[in-house]
Amino acid sequence: xxxxxxxxxxxxxxxxxxxxxxxxxxxxxxxxxxxxxxxxxxxxxxxxxxxxxxxxxxxxxxxxxxxxxxxxxxxxxxxxxxxxxxxxxxxxxxxxxxxxxxxxxxxxxxxxxxxxxxxxxxxxxxxxxxxxxxxxxxxxxxxxxxxxxxxxxxxxxxxxxxxxxxxxxxxxxxxxxxxxxxxxxxxxxxxxxxxxxxxxxxxxxxxxxxxxxxxxxxxxxxxxxxxxxxxxxxxxxxxxxxxxxxxxxxxxxxxxxxxxxxxxxxxxxxxxxxxxxxxxxxxxxxxxxxxxxxxxxxxxxxxxxxxxxxxxxxxxxxxxxxxxxxxxxxxxxxxxxxxxxxxxxxxxxxxxxxxxxxxxxxxxxxxxxxxxxxxxxxxxxxxxxxxxxxxxxxxxxxxxxxxxxxxxxxxxxxxxxxxxxxxxxxxxxxxxxxxxxxxxxxxxxxxxxxxxxxxxxxxxxxxxxxxxxxxxxxxxxx
Numbered sequence: 001x002x003x004x005x006x007x008x009x010x011x012x013x014x015x016x017x018x019x020x021x022x023x024x025x026x027x028x029x030x031x032x033x034x035x036x037x038x039x040x041x042x043x044x045x046x047x048x049x050x051x052x053x054x055x056x057x058x059x060x061x062x063x064x065x066x067x068x069x070x071x072x073x074x075x076x077x078x079x080x081x082x083x084x085x086x087x088x089x090x091x092x093x094x095x096x097x098x099x100x101x102x103x104x105x106x107x108x109x110x111x112x113x114x115x116x117x118x119x120x121x122x123x124x125x126x127x128x129x130x131x132x133x134x135x136x137x138x139x140x141x142x143x144x145x146x147x148x149x150x151x152x153x154x155x156x157x158x159x160x161x162x163x164x165x166x167x168x169x170x171x172x173x174x175x176x177x178x179x180x181x182x183x184x185x186x187x188x189x190x191x192x193x194x195x196x197x198x199x200x201x202x203x204x205x206x207x208x209x210x211x212x213x214x215x216x217x218x219x220x221x222x223x224x225x226x227x228x229x230x231x232x233x234x235x236x237x238x239x240x241x242x243x244x245x246x247x248x249x250x251x252x253x254x255x256x257x258x259x260x261x262x263x264x265x266x267x268x269x270x271x272x273x274x275x276x277x278x279x280x281x282x283x284x285x286x287x288x289x290x291x292x293x294x295x296x297x298x299x300x301x302x303x304x305x306x307x308x309x310x311x312x313x314x315x316x317x318x319x320x321x322x323x324x325x326x327x328x329x330x331x332x333x334x335x336x337x338x339x340x341x342x343x344x345x346x347x348x349x350x351x352x353x354x355x356x357x358x359x360x361x362x363x364x365x366x367x368x369x370x371x372x373x374x375x376x377x378x379x380x381x382x383x384x385x386x387x388x389x390x391x392x393x394x395x396x397x398x399x400x401x402x403x404x405x406x407x408x409x410x411x412x413x414x415x416x417x418x419x420x421x422x423x424x425x426x427x428x429x430x431x432x433x434x435x436x437x438x439x440x441x442x443x444x445x446x447x448x449x450x451x452x453x454x455x456x457x458x459x460x461x462x463x464x465x466x467x468x469x470x471x472x473x474x475x476x477x478x
Contacts, residue, residue: 013373014399014454021397024464027311028397028457031303036452037444039068039302040358043295044444050288051295052281053252053326053333054091054188061277065255065323068302073309074257074321077342084253087325087336089188091250092116094201096185096284098244101150101175103214103237109175112284113207115183117176118161120247123199126240127172131208131217131233138165139230146171150239152208153177156226161196173241174200177208177222181438184283188252188329199243211239254333255323256342259305261467262314269470270318270343271463272351272424274334275301276327276415280438289443292436296358296452297429298323303456304463315467317349324415327355334415338422349471350387350425352462353379353416357455358447361432371432372448375455377402378428379416384472387425394461398454406430425472427462429455 020028042048042064049057066076066083076083096111130146132153146169153159154177159166161174183202205222213219215235255277261267275297279290289295305321308314320343324333338345357375360368377400380388395402411417416426431451436442466472 014450016397016399018396020461023313024311024461027307027460030307030310031453031456031460033449033453035303036299036449039299040291040295040447040452041444043298044289044291050281050290051277051279052283053278053329054089054186054250055281057281058252058278058325062253062255062323065277065298065302066257069255069257069305069321072305074259074305077256077258077320083255083257085256085337085340085342086251086253087333088191089250089252089326089332090191090193091186091188091248092120093186093246095244095246098122098242100242101211102240108211108214109203109207112185113183113204115185115202115284116187116245117200117202118189118193118196119198119200119243120195120245121199123173123243124241125172126238129211129215129235129237129239131212131215131221133221133227133231134165135227135230139232141165141169143168143170145169148172150175150241152203152211154208154222154227161198161200171198173243174198175203175208176200177205178202179224179438180204181280181288184280188250188326188332190332191249201243201245215239252325254325254337257321259308259315259319259321261316261318263316266317266470268318269347269349270320271315271466272320272322272348272419273301273304273459273463274322274324274351274415275354276325276333277323278325278328280328286440288438288440291442291444291447292358292431292434293356293438293442294327296356296447297354300354300357300452300456300459303453304460307456307460308463315464317467317470319463319467320348327415331415331418334418338418345422345424348419348424350427350466351416351419352459353414353426353428354455354459355414355428355430357429357431358452359431359434359436360448360451362434368434373399374401374403375451376406376410376430376432377404378407378430379411379420380427382411382420382426383423384425384474387427387472390465390469391427391462394465395458397461398458400454400458406432423474425474429459
């Protein structure tokens with residue numbers, strides 16, 4: 001007979017086939033969809049304002065997250081008894097009133113359409129303009145092709161000021177065309193990152209097209225889709241360019257906590273579980289709430305933490321639970337942790353990462369209704385077949401339909417990757433992409449709370465089982 005817990009997990013098209021082990025049942029049953037909704041609402045609709053790294057909303061979220069962990073019996077794992085590991089950054093911020101690109105007296109790119117890249121400082125000049133749309137196979141150009149010119153460029157892949165194509169062209173100023181979610185009026189960069197040697201900023205697609213049309217190029221030159229052919233359009237039209245981007249040093253915390261294992265002989269060994277707490281925050285006067293990305297994963301981690309504390313049988317080995325900052329800036333919070341670990345990484349037996357598990361995967365060819373109970377299991381086969389099999393076994397008590405078709409696309413794009421690079425067995429639960437990704441519409445509307453709760457249930461079971469078993473056999477390197 002299936003246990004009551006198995007029936008709970010089966011809600012929302014989830015079909016469990018194996019009862020939850022009796023020793024984990026009490027904690028498992030504390031994970032409820034109603035709590036998923038309540039916790040996520042605080043993260044999304046409270047005073048946390050999208051939790052942008054380096055913004056006040058993120059700091060509020062980090063303090064609240066630590067308070068929750070304390071109430072669940074976790075201990076601070078930071079230096080001097082702190083809940084935080086401060087990560088040093090350089091914060092860049094545009095000054096919209098001092099940024100703009102005009103032709104004559106008409107401004108075609110206003111300050112609110114401009115975002116930071118790697119440049120800090122002020123720039124002002126009147127320049128002719130070249131518009132470029134490039135694929136990953138860049139066109140051949142002569143050295144200095146863009147000398148003394150403004151270059152407005154869109155690339156099929158992410159492009160920086162130090163791309164060989166830009167360096168060879170030697171533009172006087174660069175605007176990189178990007179979707180709205182990547183055009184941020186303020187954000188953090190690594191403190192040691194080399195700043196741009198030329199004035200460069202990001203610009204929205206709509207604003208770049210407005211300037212292109214005024215200068216004789218097509219009004220739809222820049223598209224939301226990745227370019228499939230190279231296009232260069234040079235204009236003699238003079239553009240008055242103004243940029244002002246300020247720079248300051250800031251510290252932003254990872255939230256770090258510890259739950260001591262029940263067995264003193266192996267307490268130094270630990271299971272790590274984490275999710276990135278940050279999102280885009282307030283950008284260009286708009287709020288990016290980040291309900292799915294990654295309020296959902298942060299919610300699941302908190303529910304997992306409460307389940308550990310509520311269960312009478314405690315994990316045999318310790319638990320290191322973290323909420324990372326700056327994932328949206330290139331996994332910077334988790335990268336900093338593995339470079340400056342608070343517990344030896346050699347004592348970490350596995351790492352469980354949860355990111356974007358609040359919505360059903362959706363695309364033009366795949367409706368959301370087909371993914372009520374699916375989830376992408378990413379990274380679990382990278383280092384240990386034994387660990388992968390444990391995750392599959394735990395899922396028999398939850399009922400996800402695992403998918404594996406996003407491995408190549410996303411395996412390096414969330415915080416588990418920082419630990420995987422150190423040889424730690426990892427798993428990454430990922431709900432898949434959807435039309436609300438990095439949009440202002442990533443609100444509470446349309447969230448699948450059954451999926452959040454079941455992600456928490458699954459990783460709770462994996463954590464308890466891994467903490468009991470200990471180290472996993474690692475596969476031979478290919």
